[in-house]
Amino acid sequence: MPAPRTSASPRRELTAREAEALRALLAARAAAGAPGAPRPSAARPAPRRKSSARKRKQAARRRPAVRTPRERGPWRARLLLVGLATLLVPVLTVLLAPATSAPGSAGVAADPAGLALAARSTLLQDADAYRRLQAEVTARQAELQAAVEAERSARAAVATEQVTVGSAAADLYRASAETRMPVLGLSADAPDTTPDVLYRQALADRAAGDREAAVVRAERAEAAVQDAAARVAAAQDAVDAATAQARTVLAGVRDTVDGLGPAVAAQLAALDTVPAAGAQQERNTAALLRWQSYLAELAAAGIAPPPAAALADPASLPDGFSPALDDAGQAVPGVAWAVVGNRPVTVLPAETVAAVSSALSRLGRPYAAGAAGPDAFDCGGLTASAWLLAGYDLPATAAGQWAAAAVVPASQLQVGDLVVSDGGADVAVHLGEGEVVGASAATYQVGVRPLPGDARAVRVTLPAPATPNAPLPASASGLGACGALPAPAGPVSPAWGGWSNGRIPAEALCPVARGHALRCDAAAGYAAMGRAYEAAFGSPLCITDSYRSLAAQVDAFRRKPALAAVPGTSNHGWALAVDLCGGIDVAGTPQWTWMTEHAGRFGFVNPDWAQPGGEKPEPWHWEFGALL
Incomplete structure (x- = not known):
């Protein structure tokens, strides 16, 4: 006989309605099938009597049949059983189906990848909702x-009218009766003064009208003040309402990440990564695996990262945790220690775990100045986006993030801290082991790189400073925003990102038109150039070619060997060249002339060999920068 099935967690209790329906079903079933229940007996044939039997049969045909309650009872019970059975399908499902695990227990381990996908979708939706609300807050402000x-302005107008009315009233109060009413000076004894008196009376009447008009204007100005004050109150209410909604959404994001668990967060870190090339891919992979191993260790030990608020004060930590100490024995706020096996392990807040996982999930994504996702980022945009998905709204720039968060000493640097360098021009997320993850203008992608030597750190999960942190001193590195290299003095190699010509993944590029993509800085320049071109000609730039994969280069060379470059050598394969049409492809046209005069402002040049009179004139071919 098979052993009875057991469940790791109790089944759901029946509601009162389900329990009552179940009792009714059992009672009806018992009534229908109980021993000794009355049943209709079978009719026995009566002795044959020719006349009387025939009469009774005819009479029975004339009379409607009357069934006794005893005959109707079984069918009524059967119908009741059918109805109750239909009603109780959910009840029986609950009783017979295996119980499911509670959230956070066996179910999490069963499918963390699916839970990570669901969590990512929820977090992205909430982040989008928060951004919309922030835009609404800005508009309402x-x-x-x-x-x-x-x-x-209305109050200033009231003040002006009040001065006018007050001055007129004071003059009227000090004036004599004849001054206020010159007509009182009319006299039959001096008829020659009548015109002068009437003139003065006309002036007095005009002054009285002016005073009345000033009073009306003052009353209207006061009404305008009241209306303006009402509009101010309504606008303030709208700001407060939108702000409250935004805070609610942000709190919901924190609630979501607080319940993720380390196993789900580990899957979250690998959801949206884009392959890099060569050594960069090896470094990215190693950092990702190290992070996932850390989270797996927490999951195996049954340790769930607590909310940030629970770890802010080392003197008041949840049960099972102890203060984390730096090398000098000082408690580190914002993190804690837990014992795994026979050694302490640093436990980060759930929000920090989510932020680090979100930052790692962007590995390989392209760099674009001013971008904050979802497909491209600059350094501040990456860190702001990662922490927004953890429930914290940060400024979009490295300098702003440095100013807004709590500074931590280098001796207490922890995973998840924001590492600011180059005098506040660059920022990344600390990963430990001397590495950070950030969006780099030098490599044109999100990647793992060494911890900068001049790094200063802030911790987002600690209370923000009462006053903004002082700006960092300017850096002498000569680098630009997000580690951008200085502008080259001459032609440069088109190779970038460690890729081979024509083997750059589409996810590492930015679209410029349908079916066309470039490296993201070139795409930004192309977009700006396109806006200027459309303003001049009323039509968008016409493009026929941009990035060409190696396969596309082979095909182009097969079809046009006299025009196309040898496969693997075309600057189209570096996503740094475009072929344009719509008049630009013909030298001397207004469109081509405009390009020769303005394209350089946006970073595009027609190389020497492609210019009229060059080695191979191609007026349609334009490259981003002076390329070798």
Whole structure:
């Protein structure tokens, strides 16, 4: 006989309605099938009597049949059973189906990848909702500012009218009766003064009208002040409502990440990565695996990262945790220690775990100045995006993030801290082991790189400083924003990112038109050039070629061997060249002339060999920068 099935967790208890329906079903079933229940007996044939039997049979045909309650009872019970059985399908499903595991227990381990996908979808939706609400807050604040300015103007108008009315009233109060009413000076004894008196009376009447008009204007100005004040109050209410909604969404994000668990966070870190090339890919992979191993260790030990608020004070930590100490024996706020086996392990807040996983999930994504995702990032955009998915709203720039978060000493640097370098021009997320993950203008991608030597750190999960941190001193590195290299003095190699010509993944590029893509800085320059071109000609740039994969280069060389470059040598294979049409492809046209005059402002040049009179004139071919 098979052993009875057991469950790791108790089944759901029946509701009162389900329990009542179940009792009714069992009672009806018992009534229908109980021993001794009355059943209709079989009719026995009566002795044959010719006349009387025939009469009774005919009479029975004339009379409607009447069934006794005893005959109707079984069918009524059967119908009741059918109805109750239909009602109780959910009940029986609950009773017979195996119980499911509670969230956070066996179910998490069963499918962390699926839970990670669901969590990522939820977090991205909430982040988008928060950004929309922030945009609404900004719009409402602009409306509030306009309303405040209108109220200020209205109050100034009231003050002006009050001065006018007050001055007129004071003059009238001090004036004599004849001054206020010159007509009182009319006299029959001096008829020659009548014109002068009437003139003065006309002036007095005009002054009285002016005073009345000033009073009306003052009353209207006061009403305008009241209206403006009401608009200010309404605008302030709108700002407060949008702000409260945004805070609610952000709190919901923190609630979501607080419940992820380390196994799900480990899967989250690998969801959206893009392959890099060569040594960069090896470094990215090693950092990702190290992070996932750390989370797997926590999961195996049954340690769930607590919320950041629970770890902010080392003197008041949840049960099972102890203060983390630096090399000098000082407690480190914002993290804790837990014992795994026979050694302490640093436990990060759930929000930090989510932020680090989100940052790692962007590995290989392209760099684009001013971008904050979801497909391209600059250094501040990456860190702001990662922490937004952990429930924290940060400024979009490295300098702003340095100013807004709590500074931590180098001796207490922890995984997840924001590492700011180059005088506040660059920022990345600390990964430990002397590495950070960030979006680099030098490599044109999100990747893992060494911890900068001049790094300063802030911890997002600690309370923000009462006043912004002082700006960092300027760096002498000569690098630009996000580690951008200085502008070259001459032609440069088109190779970038460690890729081979024509083997750059589409996810590492940015689109410029349907079916066309370039390296993201070239794409930004192309977009700006396109806007200027459309303003000049009323039509968009016409493009026929941009990035060409190696296979596309082989095909182009097969079809046009006299025009196409040898496969693997074309600058199209570096996503740094475009072929344009719509008049630009013909030298001397207004469109081509415009390009020769303006394209350089956006980084594009027609190389010497492609210019009219060059080695192989191609007026349609334009490259981003002076390339070797």
